[in-house]
Amino acid sequence: MAVQRRIQKAEDLNLVPIMNLVTILIPFLIMAAQFVQLAVIDSTLPAIGAPSTSDEKPDKPPLNLSLAITDRGVTVMGADAILYPEGAPEVAEGETRPPTIPCKSGGACTSVEDYDWTKLTAKLNLVKDEYPDEEDANVILVPDNQIKYEVIVSTMDASRDDPSKPGSDGKSRMLFPNVVIAGGAM
Amino acid sequence: MSLNKARRPTEPAGLNITSMMDMMTIILVFLLKSYSTQDISIAPSEDLELPVSTVQKAPEMAVNVVVSKKNIVVDGVPVLSLEKAPDPDNPGQSRLQIPEDQKNGQLIDALLDELSKKADTAKNIGAQSGSSEHEFKGRLLIQCDKKLPFEILRQVMYTAGQAQFSEFKFVVYKQE
Numbered sequence: 001m002a003v004q005r006r007i008q009k010a011e012d013l014n015l016v017p018i019m020n021l022v023t024i025l026i027p028f029l030i031m032a033a034q035f036v037q038l039a040v041i042d043s044t045l046p047a048i049g050a051p052s053t054s055d056e057k058p059d060k061p062p063l064n065l066s067l068a069i070t071d072r073g074v075t076v077m078g079a080d081a082i083l084y085p086e087g088a089p090e091v092a093e094g095e096t097r098p099p100t101i102p103c104k105s106g107g108a109c110t111s112v113e114d115y116d117w118t119k120l121t122a123k124l125n126l127v128k129d130e131y132p133d134e135e136d137a138n139v140i141l142v143p144d145n146q147i148k149y150e151v152i153v154s155t156m157d158a159s160r161d162d163p164s165k166p167g168s169d170g171k172s173r174m175l176f177p178n179v180v181i182a183g184g185a186m
Numbered sequence: 187m188s189l190n191k192a193r194r195p196t197e198p199a200g201l202n203i204t205s206m207m208d209m210m211t212i213i214l215v216f217l218l219k220s221y222s223t224q225d226i227s228i229a230p231s232e233d234l235e236l237p238v239s240t241v242q243k244a245p246e247m248a249v250n251v252v253v254s255k256k257n258i259v260v261d262g263v264p265v266l267s268l269e270k271a272p273d274p275d276n277p278g279q280s281r282l283q284i285p286e287d288q289k290n291g292q293l294i295d296a297l298l299d300e301l302s303k304k305a306d307t308a309k310n311i312g313a314q315s316g317s318s319e320h321e322f323k324g325r326l327l328i329q330c331d332k333k334l335p336f337e338i339l340r341q342v343m344y345t346a347g348q349a350q351f352s353e354f355k356f357v358v359y360k361q362e
Contacts, residue, residue, distance in 0.1 A: 029217035150332035
């Protein structure tokens with residue numbers, strides 16, 4: 001007696017309900033997806049008020065670090081004693097002092113990349129070595145009127161921390177994270 | 187020679203959705219990865235290109251001022267438009283500025299009105315809730331196009347300062 005053998009057919013998994021679920025999930029997730037990461041830079045208005053009166057004379061004058069941003073480069077002000085141990089460079093009468101960190105191209109900076117941010121970070125590292133205290137971690141930005149906003153943001157980046165040097169928390173070394181934007185030349 | 191082929195009864199053709207499932211699963215994983223619950227959102231446009239920064243601080247809720255190449259918007263309400271004016275330093279070129287008739291020295295009148303209203307509302311909410319969490323802290327989120335000159339930003343900041351906003355938070359793209 002011959003037994004008729006049917007070829008056993010594999011039963012297909014019914015994927016349709018899962019497909020339905022996934023199709024509904026996808027539009028929902030697209031709505032909530034964020035493709036760019038946002039962050040914020042803190043800045044305060046310059047504080048106006050009486051200077052703090054303390055009986056103790058500080059053994060060294062407080063750091064009053066400012067960065068003047070012009071189209072020819074960045075000038076570090078208020079730290080001449082550290083940056084120029086042999087005395088500030090002589091400037092001829094009637095001429096303005098050249099910026100501490102001139103543009104890479106020499107003349108007027110053409111783009112953000114033309115500013116020498118690594119050099120600025122290196123200079124500020126020297127200043128931080130002299131003033132390691134937390135209270136001094138203030139920097140005042142004085143940009144020119146026509147300086148683009150992206151240059152100001154890059155200056156804040158360059159003065160905030162130094163990723164090439166390890167800090168106390170194992171991350172990059174903190175330099176001057178508190179930024180105050182001054183009015184600049186009116 | 188027979189031309190008659192034996193006709194088999196046709197089975198209903200089943201759609202093979204396995205490969206589609208694979209694709210969907212990959213998309214699902216990708217979207218779950220980019221899922222975010224951030225407080226603020228931005229509307230990207232040609233006129234508002236934020237700068238990129240290495241800062242790591244996450245944004246928080248506050249009054250939102252958008253300064254694009256076209257106009258200034260406070261919490262979604264357009265306040266004033268910027269204008270193009272000839273640039274005195276580079277003849278033949280134009281630069282963006284706030285219209286002269288809209289401002290009073292450094293002060294931008296329309297922006298001051300809007301921001302003062304926002305500050306008053308925030309102070310009212312703070313006073314009525316009584317908790318320090320909702321207190322008015324003068325925080326202002328500033329989204330500014332990266333090509334705008336500092337002059338415009340300074341006038342916006344000065345005006346915000348007059349409206350008792352003193353803590354500025356510049357919104358930037360986080361560097362990957």
